[in-house]
Amino acid sequence: MCTLEKRGRVYVLTITGDHEHRLNPTLISAIRAAVARVRSAAPPGGGGSGSALVTAAEGKFFSNGFDESVPAEHHGAMTGGLRRAVADLLSLPMPTIAAVTGHAAAAGCLLALSHDYVLMRADRGFFYMSELDIGVRLPDYFNAALRDKIPAARTRRDVVMRPARMTAAEAESAGVVDRAVGGGAAAVVEEAVRMGEELAARNWNGEVYASARKGVFPEMWRAVAEKGGGDGDEDQEEKEKKGAAGSRL
């Protein structure tokens, strides 16, 4: 469901296949596993060992959001699973860049926004928080993420309450993504990797970087890192992670 490669100092996670990349428990799990591999592969940081992560996707879609075909009793696992994936990204000890290679909708937008930098393919694709049009409420951590990442009130209102379907140029102009990149899907990935190399070359200490990130987006971090948050699906793995996190402090 996703591949992981390294180009120079940059890890590239690609969601594979030419379909909608719906964030169901399986895909979320695959993404989390890849991010975990990046975390353990990356050197601790500082002294010439900086890295970066680029997340991209094949096909027409970056991600079209949650998988609505998943039975209702599993929705908690899905929203909770994405919440944990976001926590993984926010605590990753290296800069992260989303290369939005196709349409991003709903939870797919959240996935993109959970990266430090968001580049978007200019010639095709929309950025679209579709929940209002579908009749679905936003989980708390979505709102916290949007408040931290899109602080401008009128922009955030347009994204969530209108909901605006933005081209890459509109998203860049509104400050929702960093940059619209022309030249097709491969070009936006290349640009993301180039940016990743540039950031990796700063050789920041990874844990200090992650700490800086959590300080810049504390509301988003608090919403995904804390116990509770209404997803009710704390499994053995999560308890284990929390234990490990405690000993890292």
Added chain:
Amino acid sequence: MTIGAFPEHLHTYISQRERDELEREMCTLEKRGRVYVLTITGGEEHRLNPTLISAIRAALARVRSAALRGGGGGALVTAAEGKFFSNGFDLAWAKTVPAEHHAAMVGGLRRAVTDLLSLPMPTIAAVTGHAAAAGCLLALSHDYVLMRADRGFFYMSELDIGIRLTDYFNAALRNKIPAARTRRDVVMRAARMTAAEAESAGVVDRAVGGGAAAVVEEAVRMGEELAARNWDGEVYASVRKGVFAEMWRAVAEEGDGDGDGDGDGDEDDEEKEKKGAARSRL
């Protein structure tokens, strides 16, 4: 009387008189019309060590009482001599003292920021040279930030040095630089901005051409304009705290705003006095 958090470990080595002289040498305070001008003196990096922080706090306390005596009003401009506005905390000093003394520095700046946020008059930083790390924080703790256009960088260098930001730094940045991507660039990219870039990004109010003297002049002119509005100083301070509530909460509250894990245990007699005075003002 002790003004400011003078590091305890130096009490045994110099006299009160020597201490006062040392502090006076580190910054001057003058009045131009209605505007108090605090200048950090000397041509070095103006590293924020306990002594300089103490001197700044002493000067701010003098401004506060002068304003009270004079029936209120006025404005404060903070500037510096030489190539630097301030290059941040004194890390070299920190290496020479036991870790438990670092709180005097980080906590001391936190209290200086509290002083500035509660000052009953408008405040303007005239960034006359390089501002880095805690030096940026000092500038941003003013209501207005003018920066010399032709020289100098605004640079939150902590990531490049490998230092974590304390809680009150993050709170200040969130309030003063709410734009997410700008704040990300400042903190998570350690962007080194010229005055023009800082103005364009909304990090400082204005880049002022004409050299160091010109940016100070412009700050004083702005100070006069604001002072002429004759605002009630306490109301002004209250309004400021409302606008930057998160930053105020992070510096004013008891607790571990300086992140040193000891509950900011460097509360001296002066601070208790201030807290008492603050309560009686409410």
